[in-house]
Amino acid sequence: KNQVEQSPQSLIILEGKNCTLQCNYTVSPFSNLRWYKQDTGRGPVSLTIMTFSENTKSNGRYTATLDADTKQSSLHITASQLSDSASYICVVSVNTGFQKLVFGTGTRLLVSP
Amino acid sequence: GAVVSQHPSRVICKSGTSVKIECRSLDFQATTMFWYRQFPKKSLMLMATSNEGSKATYEQGVEKDKFLINHASLTLSTLTVTSAHPEDSSFYICSAPPPGLAGVGSLNEQFFGPGTRLTVL
Numbered sequence: 001k002n003q004v005e006q007s008p009q010s011l012i013i014l015e016g017k018n019c020t021l022q023c024n025y026t027v028s029p030f031s032n033l034r035w036y037k038q039d040t041g042r043g044p045v046s047l048t049i050m051t052f053s054e055n056t057k058s059n060g061r062y063t064a065t066l067d068a069d070t071k072q073s074s075l076h077i078t079a080s081q082l083s084d085s086a087s088y089i090c091v092v093s094v095n096t097g098f099q100k101l102v103f104g105t106g107t108r109l110l111v112s113p
Numbered sequence: 114g115a116v117v118s119q120h121p122s123r124v125i126c127k128s129g130t131s132v133k134i135e136c137r138s139l140d141f142q143a144t145t146m147f148w149y150r151q152f153p154k155k156s157l158m159l160m161a162t163s164n165e166g167s168k169a170t171y172e173q174g175v176e177k178d179k180f181l182i183n184h185a186s187l188t189l190s191t192l193t194v195t196s197a198h199p200e201d202s203s204f205y206i207c208s209a210p211p212p213g214l215a216g217v218g219s220l221n222e223q224f225f226g227p228g229t230r231l232t233v234l
Contacts, residue, residue, distance in 0.1 A: 036225075043117075043206050043225035044157070089156065101223070103156040 002027045004104035012110045021107045023073040023090030031095035038087045119226035134192045136207030142187035143209035151204040163190040197233040
């Protein structure tokens, strides 16, 4: 069964601090892995997309890593800002059809002043 | 980047009524759109794949007569929740991949709409 698990479920950090979110997946055949940011009451917005051969990808203060051997990914947020408060969703694309996505349950991040 | 809009952003209706939600790709054509629902603090769950000019493909467990999908044009897909019940209350989100490299293994970005909050009283 294709599954994407994320940890922690929720996280509170102080503004300016760094944090790392984890994603483990059992998806086959693997196509690519994406991290999305979803603000409350809004649709997800893409942060990074990585293929099997990519180990790391950055988007501003967001850096995603991918270990295809262990089927793990992480999203590192540097120098957090209040606007980073949101849910971060790990999504894995299945390589069997057009845009078949498997969603993780997300990590709810709260950045406090 | 490509923009996907949804209308309405939120709707409150009485039990037994039908509600239509629109999903539009504003600056690109989408032959395929996807409809998701999301319960509080839960992940998005794919309900169906909307195909322009043909019938939608529903995921297992989703009632096609309950959730009617019409993809009448290359920029518009609609989801109608028929005879709505309180348990249908949820956040409904659509998405669309822009044109370009398509198919298996594609890195096509999938753009999500802002979502529609449905509350059935």
